[in-house]
Amino acid sequence: MENLISLVNKLQRACTALGDHGEESALPTLWDSLPSIAVVGGQSSGKSSVLESVVGKDFLPRGSGIVTRRPLVLQLHRIDGDREYAEFMHVPRKRFTDFAMVRKEIADETDRQTGHGKGISSVPIHLSIFSPNVVNLTLIDLPGLTKVAVEGQPESIVQEIESMVRAFIEKPNCIILAVSPANQDLATSDAIKISREVDPKGERTFGVLTKIDLMDKGTDAVDILEGRAYRLQFPWIGVVNRSQQDINKSVDMIAARRRERDYFANTPEYKHLAHRMGSEHLAKSLSKGSKCDFLFFAQHSINLHTL
Numbered sequence: 001m002e003n004l005i006s007l008v009n010k011l012q013r014a015c016t017a018l019g020d021h022g023e024e025s026a027l028p029t030l031w032d033s034l035p036s037i038a039v040v041g042g043q044s045s046g047k048s049s050v051l052e053s054v055v056g057k058d059f060l061p062r063g064s065g066i067v068t069r070r071p072l073v074l075q076l077h078r079i080d081g082d083r084e085y086a087e088f089m090h091v092p093r094k095r096f097t098d099f100a101m102v103r104k105e106i107a108d109e110t111d112r113q114t115g116h117g118k119g120i121s122s123v124p125i126h127l128s129i130f131s132p133n134v135v136n137l138t139l140i141d142l143p144g145l146t147k148v149a150v151e152g153q154p155e156s157i158v159q160e161i162e163s164m165v166r167a168f169i170e171k172p173n174c175i176i177l178a179v180s181p182a183n184q185d186l187a188t189s190d191a192i193k194i195s196r197e198v199d200p201k202g203e204r205t206f207g208v209l210t211k212i213d214l215m216d217k218g219t220d221a222v223d224i225l226e227g228r229a230y231r232l233q234f235p236w237i238g239v240v241n242r243s244q245q246d247i248n249k250s251v252d253m254i255a256a257r258r259r260e261r262d263y264f265a266n267t268p269e270y271k272h273l274a275h276r277m278g279s280e281h282l283a284k285s286l287s288k289g290s291k292c293d294f295l296f297f298a299q300h301s302i303n304l305h306t307l
Contacts (some may be wrong), residue, residue: 006056007149014165036140037286041179042190043067043144046210050179051141053279054286056133056253059086060141061110066153066161069110071124071168072141077132084133089126118153122164132198135287139177142168145190146268153215160193170198177286179212182221182238186229202232208282209238210271213263220269225277237275237285 011034041047046065048060054074061067086096090109096102106125113121120143142165149157169176176199178191186192195205207230212221222230225236240260242251257280264274275281 037175075128084131207236
């Protein structure tokens with residue numbers, strides 16, 4: 001199975017090198033046939049923090065407005081030892097050991113394709129991270145959904161982002177990681193709204209609930225996490241991300257994960273759910289889900305012996 005996942009990772013990279021991004025083609029392409037996990041959420045959903053928690057590193061650009069302006073194909077590789085490094089497909093034979101430089105390279109490569117404005121592009125950036133602290137997993141981080149254009153953006157940007165996201169997640173072999181903040185009404189969640197449109201039965205949607213610790217006093221997210229508010233085939237997973245103050249103080253991910261585990265274990269409303277909450281459980285669940293999807297792909301989508 002790990003060899004199959006590795007093969008699909010290589011095929012994704014080859015598609016990008018050949019200019020096959022799926023979205024802009026009128027006919028099905030190899031990219032369209034590959035299984036994937038797409039990360040979807042509104043701009044204030046905590047999507048970037050979820051990804052960084054899964055990886056255990058600060059590596060994504062941050063800021064106001066639309067920060068993710070190109071799809072980021074993030075391939076995680078578990079390795080032995082204590083080395084941690086990153087590689088970009090567009091920067092061959094270079095290893096990044098400083099993850100602050102990874103963040104800068106993502107921003108710079110985005111600007112190379114889109115210019116220094118606030119436009120978007122469907123051409124993906126391929127980033128591989130090698131670490132003993134990750135599970136073998138590939139995620140596609142998509143631009144955050146938005147309701148209004150900000151200064152310097154065309155009014156069409158709202159629809160452009162939605163169209164790009166939809167093009168990825170409407171594929172039946174795409175698992176949707178729908179990120180929603182717990183301190184907002186789930187009925188207004190951008191991620192749930194668009195996921196429901198392409199996956200009305202919730203058969204391939206993972207619901208991730210962020211900012212649980214920021215809910216109003218006297219309220220909780222138990223109905224959502226137990227699937228009563230909105231049922232999905234996969235159980236909802238709650239996470240507690242680092243606060244902006246934590247980020248400013250450079251609180252490391254190991255300490256943040258420990259604090260997250262303690263929060264669910266010691267909060268009365270969530271004690272009974274603690275075993276399936278948190279970013280570590282999310283990564284393991286996605287890894288299991290992706291392996292099932294890869295197996296389906298191998299059986300139905302392509303004859304591996306012809307590759």
